[in-house]
Amino acid sequence: MSSISIQLINLFAAFLLLLAFAMLVQRRIINLVHMYALQGLTVVAATSVVAYVTNQEHLYYTAAITLVLKVFFIPWILHRLIKRLNVRWEIETLINIPSTMLVGIVVVVFAFNLALPVSKLSSSVSPGTLGIALACFLLSFMMMITRSKAIPQVISFLSMENALVFAATSATYGMPMVVELGIALDVLVGVFILGLFMFQISEQFESLDISHLESLKEE
Template sequence: MAIDNILYIYAIIHQYCSYSVRALTLLLPGMYIDVVHHINSFLAAFILLTAFGMLVQRRMSGLIFLFTWQGLFLAVNTALVGFVVNRHHLYISSALTLVLKVLLLPYILHTLVRRLKIHKEVETILNVPTIMLIGIALVIFSYHLVSPIRGLSTLVTRSTLAVALATVMLGLLMMITRKNAVTQIIGFLAMENGLFFAATSATYGMPLLIELGVALDILIAAFIFGIFFFHIHSNFDSLDVEQLARLKEVD
């Protein structure tokens, strides 16, 4: 009986919110769209800032911290898009992002770092100013590449597509410029964040079954990589990819 009452109250609140949004859209369409654009762009800017932060961050704990915040901004942005365009499956996507990328994956990464005793600063192939310049060039390239699409699109999220593409490229750059295998995995996860953000910006999200499959694949991959890294570290006492490459050359 109590569950029925809760569901009834939820239905009333949801219906009231839907009517309020529709009324606001009809009465103040220009103002409403502007507010949505500003909030969406604000969240996209923070996602891009966390991507740049991860690109130059050398401490592993700081890297995981920034990845967690990027997942949080991504979850909030997905929920906002779902609310604006009235796509209920985006609420589930937002909840999945929150659980997976704000809670589970950071916990797994922190556990991995603690067990492997990776406390020193992680080295990069290039120096930080050079990496920053390449990152800025990738962002400019992303905006230039997406600008024709923005002119043709009528979606509310069209302004964030360039940021999504830039996030993917910055994650790839992070994978290329890092020497430690764990940081390369974080770069891969940051790339996946960018792809998810791009799907939300370009098409209001992927079908729910695909998103569930991708989330499950990422979780399984995280466990497999964790076990794999434990075996590598126990045998070679290092996760530096350059040292592992030298061992291969010696063999």
């Protein structure tokens, strides 16, 4: 593999990590959606590079599906949802932004340490990529924890999935086509179901604030 392609993949990986942090601190929902689309685009680019370098045809299909689904279709659905539910307002987080950032840095360090022994086992993987993919995954998970509205939680769930796809393609050069198709379908169905839930929640509680769900707790 040429050094330029490795540099490219590392560049995309760094961009992805940056985006993950940006999403962690972003307050406006509409911007979150834009960032999600950007994240998807980065994954598409990384996948295409890997496909070009390794000459695996099916990775092009993967990139194409990702492009259609995660860059255009799902952001479009989310835009519509936001319009329909009228939730453009700023979102409040459960923990304040600076401390979230600090915890995020700790998580990234943890992820890199975790990825180090794993990437040592394999010669084809650049040590940074897997660490970044893992860090993105954990940061998205953290974002899901710190947000109190339903839509940002869905977006963070989707970005978790992006991180997984990135880990699969960039670190290990792709999964079998069937698995990828399956994941794509899962995401699509997941978005529809979550969208449905959000309508139900907002109808029932006249708000998308999930703290209302606390009343469902058993006493």
